[in-house]
Amino acid sequence: MSYAPEIEIAGRKIGPGHEPYVICELSGNHNGSLDRALLMVDAAADTGCDAIKIQTYTADTITMDVDRPEFHIHGGLWDGRSLYELYQEAHTPFEWHEAIFERAHQRGVTIFSSPFDETAVDLLADLGAPAYKIASFEAVDLPLIRYAAAKGKPLIISTGMANQAEMAAARDTALAAGAQGVVLLHCVSSYPATFEDANVRTVTDMAARFESPIGLSDHTPGTAASVAAVAMGACVIEKHFTLARADGGPDAAFSLEPAEFTALVRDCKDAWKSLGRAHYDTLGSERGSLLFRRSLYVTADVKAGEALSRANVRSIRPGNGLAPAHLDEVLGKPARRDLARGEPLAWDMVG
Structure with a gap:
């Protein structure tokens, strides 16, 4: 049957x-x-x-x-x-x-x-x-x-x-x-x-x-x-x-x-x-929210050659900087140029 x-x-x-x-x-x-x-x-x-x-x-x-x-x-x-x-x-x-x-x-x-x-x-x-x-x-x-x-x-x-x-x-x-x-x-x-x-x-x-x-x-x-x-x-x-x-x-x-x-x-x-379905990808409706995830930002002015530290780099919202997972990699490294408070941290800023 x-x-x-x-x-x-x-x-x-x-x-x-x-x-x-x-x-x-x-x-x-x-x-x-x-x-x-x-x-x-x-x-x-x-x-x-x-x-x-x-x-x-x-x-x-x-x-x-x-x-x-x-x-x-x-x-x-x-x-x-x-x-x-x-x-x-x-x-x-x-x-x-x-x-x-x-x-x-x-x-x-x-x-x-x-x-x-x-x-x-x-x-x-x-x-x-x-x-x-x-x-x-x-x-x-x-x-x-x-x-x-x-x-x-x-x-x-x-x-x-x-x-x-x-x-x-x-x-x-x-x-x-x-x-x-x-x-x-x-x-x-x-x-x-x-x-x-x-x-x-x-x-x-x-x-x-x-x-x-x-x-x-x-x-x-x-x-x-x-x-x-x-x-x-x-x-x-x-x-x-x-x-x-x-x-x-x-x-x-x-x-x-x-x-x-x-x-x-x-x-x-x-x-x-x-x-819905089981999935682990970012949905189209979520993409606009990616901006507001945490990332690494310059939180105090830094002179060229000065070491990056927890005093001048933090994980904050929004999400335009490096992923927070890279914090330990950048700490102690020198700044390649003068960095201004409020800039998202990028690899080309790190010596």
């Missing part, structure tokens, strides 16, 4: 040689309002993100309304809630999708979604989604991955909780079923995740193990983990978004507000630019 070092989504190349692809995840922070969802698309577009992502499911396609202990959440952000209740609140209705996709197209921003069953994949295919995102909890659902991959688009797969064998199985299943490339996202499936659990060095290790573009789905507060991941080679950054955390919403607590997300996009792309 062949692996692609980069993929392409809607004409944008994604891989180690390209600036990071930043995905703005709207999730369920629309709080049940299509108008708010559309406002979120506009606000997300204004951040400069590369793509907007939503989630495509209903409570009935992702779980069941069953009153058993395993269908309730114990601990964490959603403690005490049933899965059905949570997903009923957080889902983005299928009938909203066309309007949301259309608004993103109007704003010139790529949009795709996370499908959670085959009906969701079909809906997204009908809307022309250029990629599919597989959520971390679905990374072990190989039939779903196979069905989405058969649409012939790239897949982005979050790997939270997955071990190496499960990651490889998800990727290999997608490629074998026809996916046009796979990106694996390192992910910590806790909400919010702590910095201590982020372990973004995993990004570099995954890139070596899986020969695919690697990224980060970031649930930590703020932007630090995402920027660190870019420094570790992350090609994709995914982060949750809200208009205002104070407005509430199922994912609001670990989502960024518009100004914060704008900073995330800027900082991730600036971090990538700053990586």
Whole structure:
């Protein structure tokens, strides 16, 4: 099976040689309002993100309304809630999708979604989604991955909780079923995740193990983990978004507000630019600063034949004289001519 070092989504190349692809995840922070969802698309577009992502499911396609202990959440952000209740609140209705996709197209921003069953994949295919995102909890659902991959688009797969064998199985299943490339996202499936659990060095290790573009789905507060991941080679950054955390919403607590997300996009792309290459040459932008390096200057008037000493020669800025490394060579030597205070020292001035 062949692996692609980069993929392409809607004409944008994604891989180690390209600036990071930043995905703005709207999730369920629309709080049940299509108008708010559309406002979120506009606000997300204004951040400069590369793509907007939503989630495509209903409570009935992702779980069941069953009153058993395993269908309730114990601990964490959603403690005490049933899965059905949570997903009923957080889902983005299928009938909203066309309007949301259309608004993103109007704003010139790529949009795709996370499908959670085959009906969701079909809906997204009908809307022309250029990629599919597989959520971390679905990374072990190989039939779903196979069905989405058969649409012939790239897949982005979050790997939270997955071990190496499960990651490889998800990727290999997608490629074998026809996916046009796979990106694996390192992910910590806790909400919010702590910095201590982020372990973004995993990004570099995954890139070596899986020969695919690697990224980060970031649930930590703020932007630090995402920027660190870019420094570790992350090609994709995914982060949750809200208009205002104070407005509430199922994912609001670990989502960024518009100004914060704008900073995330800027900082991730600036971090990538700053990586550059390993080199030890003087850059063109540094050449003007060479003048202000230290060099040897005459610091007191010297008569011809008088010995140069630390009393009349010093290393100072600017850099027009001999390099400071030559100080010991010139000390004690006679001046070939009268030297004036403030002259840069040169070899033809030294006897």
